[in-house]
């Protein structure tokens with residue numbers, strides 16, 4: 001049986017691993033990715049200074065060496081107008097089954113006036129830039145970061161914490177990471193002294209995890225400032241903090257910060273709760289964010305109080321969630337921004353699409369940690385193998401399979417060997433500056449490196 005996995009993030013690699021780690025059905029798997037390099041958000045999302053989490057790459061990388069697994073990078077699935085070089089119909093003609101694991105990497109919007117002013121960016125774009133994603137807008141951040149003095153980060157999840165930490169750390173604190181050199185150089189020119197982290201609800205409702213949150217209080221040149229009135233819990237929040245240990249720990253961290261004496265450090269991280277942005281104001285660029293004070297309703301939602309303040313900000317990073325997008329020819333639930341399925345079997349109007357499966361963020365939405373994708377991928381593969389054994393899959397019809405098709409279309413496919421060459425080139429580049437690795441950010445340079 002031949003299976004295509006679309007996307008080489010954790011869910012794709014875990015799905016491939018589950019497919020080749022069983023004996024019931026002999027399987028060959030091609031992991032296809034639009035980028036010349038594998039591992040999705042583990043490479044282009046997880047913060048570069050979280051070195052141990054990023055090392056999950058080494059575990060995922062071992063799967064690419066397993067018999068029966070191939071990596072086909074620089075191959076976009078979709079219609080030509082979307083940059084696609086193969087369509088879903090092509091994949092169905094080349095494989096018995098297709099597992100869709102293409103993630104959910106678009107940003108959600110705030111929907112407030114001024115959101116599109118210059119200087120207001122999505123966390124997805126800022127994260128892509130500092131991780132060295134080939135599609136990142138380097139010029140934008142090289143213009144915005146050195147000319148900003150005060151930043152607002154909207155959101156209270158781990159991504160918002162990552163963004164705040166990167167903006168507040170000294171370059172020395174980031175020096176051991178694999179960020180591209182131009183990112184270090186730009187961050188070194190930053191004059192940002194104040195970063196405001198805004199949450200529209202209280203500390204008991206924040207989605208971040210304690211370990212990540214605590215790091216904000218341990219930075220060399222930045223101190224955390226929390227207003228005491230922001231961390232007073234209403235009855236409902238107090239109950240949640242008492243019954244849910246993770247929430248209780250988060251609340252304790254911010255309450256301790258609220259009691260800290262000012263330390264006089266050159267940078268300040270203002271963590272604000274019960275604060276929602278209602279407008280961004282500016283001229284040729286965002287200059288201020290109008291923030292409305294909120295209160296919690298009995299069901300834990302935020303409602304405006306009408307009381308507002310204006311915070312100076314020449315950089316605003318919106319981190320209010322990721323969302324999936326539709327792939328041409330694949331059913332899509334545009335309300336939930338996921339592919340509809342039952343146990344990983346893709347469904348159109350409640351009817352199973354033969355040979356089509358889904359796993360990871362595009363299956364369940366952007367939630368959970370990297371490991372969550374493993375269980376998720378295993379569920380999907382279990383369904384796929386059961387269908388194979390029940391004879392529900394159609395054999396491929398394309399002569400020569402995907403290799404002939406890609407060759408005919410002149411696609412410069414990056415194989416596992418090509419990825420190994422890129423890997424070696426990044427390690428060599430890092431060594432020139434005493435680092436383990438430096439990310440190569442340019443697509444052409446990546447393709448050159450793939451060819452040795």
Ligand SMILES: Cc1cc2nc3c(=O)[nH]c(=O)nc-3n(C[C@H](O)[C@H](O)[C@H](O)COP(=O)(O)OP(=O)(O)OC[C@H]3O[C@@H](n4cnc5c(N)ncnc54)[C@H](O)[C@@H]3O)c2cc1C
Pocket residue numbers: 006007008009010011012032033034035038039040041042044045046047050053075076077078101102103104105127159162322327359360361362367368369370371373
């Ligand atoms: C900023 C950020 C930080 C995070 N930090 C952590 C952390 O510290 N710890 C943790 O446990 N989790 C973290 N996560 C969550 C973790 O990254 C996700 O759970 C995981 O990456 C989701 O895996 P996935 O395979 O579904 O999607 P992705 O990792 O997004 O992989 C999808 C892949 O599909 C490819 N693709 C997309 N479209 C196409 C197409 N048309 N054709 C071919 N290929 C395509 C993409 O290039 C990508 O490689 C973080 C997420 C983000 C966004």
